[in-house]
Amino acid sequence: MSRRALTSLALHAALVAGAVVTLAPLLWMLSASFMTTGEANASPPPLLPAKATLAQYRELFVRLDLGRSFVNSTVLALCAALLSVVVNAAAGYAFAKLRFPARGRLFTGLLAAMVIPGQVAMLPVFLLLRSMGLVNSFAGVILPGIASIFGIFLVRQFASSVPDELLDAARIDGAGELRIFWSIVLPLCRPILVTLGVLTFLGTWNDFMWPLIVLTDDAKWTLTVSLASLAGEHVQDTELMMAGAVVTVLPALLLFLFLQRSYIDGITAGSIKE
């Protein structure tokens, strides 16, 4: 065997081993979710169900009403993604292309504020929402997270590449600034807006700490909060918990698979220095 073939073999062996280890927890989750109650609690643990059943999923949706949490998570993530795209696109475009007073200083301020960890603001934000009557409401979950410094940066970077001539031509044609933003800039920035939308959707879908704090009424819980509560009450019901985990993880994974390009662009865009 040539040296090249040996290298290639070792390389692929390592990659496949890594892939197996990476996927094992997810595959086991999927497999255990089709087992009958108590089946997974054996030693050694079974890798596949003796006879696949949807009983756990039925239990989740029929008796435990997880469908409601699923709808809540979907609605919240969609609203957050839409609002975040509009708000951050507007600010990002303005910082990139429009001259207005204090633009530089405002932008430097945003840069500096990026180091503030979210936890610092949580307590006062909770008190603020409480005084606004927004505790235990969907608005309380998404409102604090709509404007994002990262999102503004992402759009600003992309919008800088929109040619000034195009904007000036529209101005000469008599288009108003808002009209230019809406019908020229937004369509041109579509790729980055999709990225931002996907990132926000998944961020909201996966978020746990904030909905846990804000939502007190279990009818309004998101999937993550419901799942954590189930994990407390049904700690012995491995198979049921795995079905719940599948219901929570699968939509996020599918969305990622379909929009992989946009998602990965967003992650790498943050790392590129100006």
Next chain:
Amino acid sequence: MRRLSSWRAREARAGLLLVAPGLLLLALFLALPVVAALLLSLTDFDLYAIGDPSTARLVGLGNYARLLHDPVFWKALGNTFFFVLVGGPLTVSLSLGSALLLNHRLVRFPGLFRTVYFAPVVTTLVAVAAVWRYLYHPRFGLLNAALGLLGIGPVDWLGDPQWAMPAIVLMAAWKNFGANMIIFVAGLKAIPESLYEAARIDGAGPLQRFRSITVPLLAPTFLFVGLTTTIGYFQLFAEPYVLSGGEGGPMNATLSVALFMYKQGFRWWSIGSAASIAFVLFAVILAATLLQRRLQRGGDA
């Protein structure tokens, strides 16, 4: 001339109008709360004060002083540092290792492997933490079954205070390495292939090429990844929350600073005290950021 200046005015108006929603939201939900948190951390704001804020009293730096004498806080800080100092390097090395493998020119289907390695990143933390909780089960868990095949005795991963934090580190490394990997791959792709060619012609071996081309050119990416991982890991919360049923046990072995803050603030409603914890966390993260920026500047020089 008049037309130009009226254009400018319109542009300025539009600019302010477009940044306004974002900046107002950030002011309301970030700037104002940070200032408020600082003030709260100087008071004994508690459950009664939520109903009637006038009952809160200024206690100066009392909350901070109490923290310094609270062994539970030190435990939480120690746990968090353990997570950052052990979990951070572990995650970043896995990321770099997998990126180097993926970027090798002999690899077939790099896109497929990339997708697989990245999958844990998009999964929901609460859900996969529930999965890992069963993988870590001392009797029925897959991990102990696998270790048993290697002749390693059963470990009570989440029940033994000694192993609980390493268990969280392991899960976090699995969940997060793919994100950094993507960034490393982008960094590696940006290194011109011609440099490697030239070095090969000059007779440099693979190790030497790695040391004198890859390492220096990847340094900025490395520091970016190190910084974001450090900042993220200092905010450890959901992993111990789910794996320990919201308590940070056993015996506070997995209590992180953020979880401690959550318990103080949102379970016991000692908001003043919780705010001081948040600010200590902020200070620690800020110090770590400045330290790494300085290292970066030292590296560039």
